[in-house]
Amino acid sequence: MAFLAHLEAVVNQVPGALACSVMGFDGIPVETHQSDDAVEMDLQSSWVEYANVLSQLRGAADSMRTGAVAEMAVSSEKVVTLMRLVSPDYFLVLAMRPDGNYGKGRYVLRVTAPKVKAEL
Amino acid sequence: MAFLAHLEAVVNQVPGALACSVMGFDGIPVETHQSDDAVEMDLQSSWVEYANVLSQLRGAADSMRTGAVAEMAVSSEKVVTLMRLVSPDYFLVLAMRPDGNYGKGRYVLRVTAPKVKAEL
Numbered sequence: 445m446a447f448l449a450h451l452e453a454v455v456n457q458v459p460g461a462l463a464c465s466v467m468g469f470d471g472i473p474v475e476t477h478q479s480d481d482a483v484e485m486d487l488q489s490s491w492v493e494y495a496n497v498l499s500q501l502r503g504a505a506d507s508m509r510t511g512a513v514a515e516m517a518v519s520s521e522k523v524v525t526l527m528r529l530v531s532p533d534y535f536l537v538l539a540m541r542p543d544g545n546y547g548k549g550r551y552v553l554r555v556t557a558p559k560v561k562a563e564l
Numbered sequence: 565m566a567f568l569a570h571l572e573a574v575v576n577q578v579p580g581a582l583a584c585s586v587m588g589f590d591g592i593p594v595e596t597h598q599s600d601d602a603v604e605m606d607l608q609s610s611w612v613e614y615a616n617v618l619s620q621l622r623g624a625a626d627s628m629r630t631g632a633v634a635e636m637a638v639s640s641e642k643v644v645t646l647m648r649l650v651s652p653d654y655f656l657v658l659a660m661r662p663d664g665n666y667g668k669g670r671y672v673l674r675v676t677a678p679k680v681k682a683e684l
Contacts, residue, residue: 490628497617501638508610511641518621521631547667 450559451477454536457552460544462523463487465537466530466560469502471495474534487539490525494518498527498535515550528553530561570679571597574656577672580664582643583607585657586650586680589622591615594654607659610645614638618647618655635670648673650681 447466454464455477462485463478471492478487494516501513516527519542526538526549536553540546567586574584575597582605583598591612598607614636621633636647639662646658646669656673660666 486629490624490630493621493624493628497621501613501617504610504613505640508613508640509606510610510643510645513638513640515637515639517635517637518633519635520625520628520633523630525630546670550666 446563447475447560448477450556450563451475454538454552454556455479458538458540458545458549460541461549462539462541462544464539465491466534467491467495467537468534469495469499481541482539485523485539487523490520490523491537491539494525494527494537495535498529502529515553517546517550524549526550526553528557530557531564534560534564536560567595567680567683568597570676570683571595574658574672574676575599578658578660578665578669580661581669582659582661582664584659585611586654587611587615587657588654589615589619601661602659605643605659607643610640610643611657611659614645614647614657615655618649622649635673637666637670644669646670646673648677650677651684654680654684656680 451464455461462482465476466474524540528536571584575581582602585596586594638645644660648656
């Protein structure tokens with residue numbers, strides 16, 4: 445379970461990245477890498493909330509005709525958060541500054557998800 | 565309340581766009597423009613679910629230090645859905661095909677939100 449190298453690589457590759465984590469749908473982070481800028485921010489409490497919402501959307505997808513949820517993003521005043529499903533139990537979450545590279549963040553999560561899945 | 569022209573302009577400007585709507589946080593669409601491709605899809609039921617989630621995230625933002633939520637996106641197998649807050653009671657929602665132009669969609673919603681707000 446060598447997640448940390450993948451999480452570090454995500455944060456280093458994405459301009460404006462604050463932190464990247466592998467999280468369970470129960471809202472508990474398995475492993476996290478955060479940049480020095482992120483230390484003073486309380487990202488965990490929003491991640492727990494987002495895990496809850498993502499879990500809810502995944503459940504609702506069964507009754508909707510739009511298919512399984514693969515990705516979610518929430519932009520707020522101080523943080524942009526991108527999430528991508530890795531497996532039925534885990535997802536990747538990336539927090540960025542609002543001026544961070546959103547497109548690069550989505551791309552890097554997409555290519556990293558299968559690598560993390562392979563380690564699970 | 566001439567929303568429709570703005571919604572049509574969003575759908576016409578964004579490659580892959582299926583439908584655009586002004587919705588209340590109660591999940592009721594005020595006005596919708598949809599492309600011919602969208603007619604057979606049941607987008608409404610997912611929008612009601614997303615309105616619910618967005619409302620929940622907005623409420624949670626008070627207790628989080630990440631600031632007010634401005635935007636949310638959910639990518640599922642068949643549809644990508646982008647949402648942007650317009651006012652405390654309304655938001656814009658744009659449904660696109662998965663191969664649609666995500667970045668253009670975000671940009672067009674950002675510039676359209678103040679125009680729609682002015683009509684409310």
